[in-house]
Amino acid sequence: MKTAILVDGGFYRRRAQAVFGDQTAQQRAIELSEYCKRHLRMHGEHSDLYRIFYYDCAPSNKRIFHPFKQQQVDLGKTELYAWTTQFLNELKKKRKFAIRLGKLAEEQAHYIIRPDMVKKLCNGRLKFEDLTEDDFCLEIDQKGVDMKIGLDIASMAYKHQVDQIVLISGDSDFVSAAKLARREGVDFILDPLGAPIKPDLFEHIDGLRTCDKAYTTHTQK
Numbered sequence: 001m002k003t004a005i006l007v008d009g010g011f012y013r014r015r016a017q018a019v020f021g022d023q024t025a026q027q028r029a030i031e032l033s034e035y036c037k038r039h040l041r042m043h044g045e046h047s048d049l050y051r052i053f054y055y056d057c058a059p060s061n062k063r064i065f066h067p068f069k070q071q072q073v074d075l076g077k078t079e080l081y082a083w084t085t086q087f088l089n090e091l092k093k094k095r096k097f098a099i100r101l102g103k104l105a106e107e108q109a110h111y112i113i114r115p116d117m118v119k120k121l122c123n124g125r126l127k128f129e130d131l132t133e134d135d136f137c138l139e140i141d142q143k144g145v146d147m148k149i150g151l152d153i154a155s156m157a158y159k160h161q162v163d164q165i166v167l168i169s170g171d172s173d174f175v176s177a178a179k180l181a182r183r184e185g186v187d188f189i190l191d192p193l194g195a196p197i198k199p200d201l202f203e204h205i206d207g208l209r210t211c212d213k214a215y216t217t218h219t220q221k
Contacts, residue, residue, distance in 0.1 A: 002161070003047040006149055006168065007168045010057075011168070019193075033052070050162045052097050052098070055145045057102050057103060061076025100148045146171065165186055168192075168193065188205050189206060
């Protein structure tokens with residue numbers, strides 16, 4: 001059986017950081033590669049890897065006003081920019097990896113107060129004057145990533161290039177593509193990295209699988 005593994009990069013990076021903590025770009029790239037390949041030997045299956053498709057956006061180097069600092073922040077000079085650039089370069093070096101990049105909606109980028117801090121402000125546990133720089137985060141949406149995932153799923157299904165698709169994502173926007181792939185005879189597996197999914201999604205996939213118990217354990221805490 002030939003298997004293609006599709007990775008929603010933004011989702012993976014957030015989950016991996018939350019569960020395993022900070023890693024260097026090289027370490028995270030190795031971690032992702034090894035995790036993906038575990039899908040090939042799960043539950044007694046012995047699949048051949050067709051390719052690992054990684055979907056993400058290149059980091060922004062835009063200058064954005066920070067409301068707490070009251071000054072412009074050059075994103076191109078941040079640690080996140082350097083880390084993400086190196087991470088993508090590390091993945092490009094790996095065999096069987098294909099990088100699919102969308103674009104960031106830079107014109108809509110802005111800093112917001114973190115949602116957990118907003119709750120504390122609303123219930124009186126935190127005063128506005130007690131906010132710090134760490135209580136703000138950058139809000140910037142991706143464009144074109146979901147479309148690229150859907151197109152690749154449809155292309156591989158119609159061309160019968162693979163027998164199985166494993167999608168590592170927590171998004172429900174893949175449902176139409178998953179239904180198409182299944183109609184073409186492709187075994188469609190979803191890996192939400194332990195994150196909960198909507199009950200009605202089960203009818204549109206052939207299996208739910210996470211290859212590291214650390215993800216499910218973290219979710220249950």
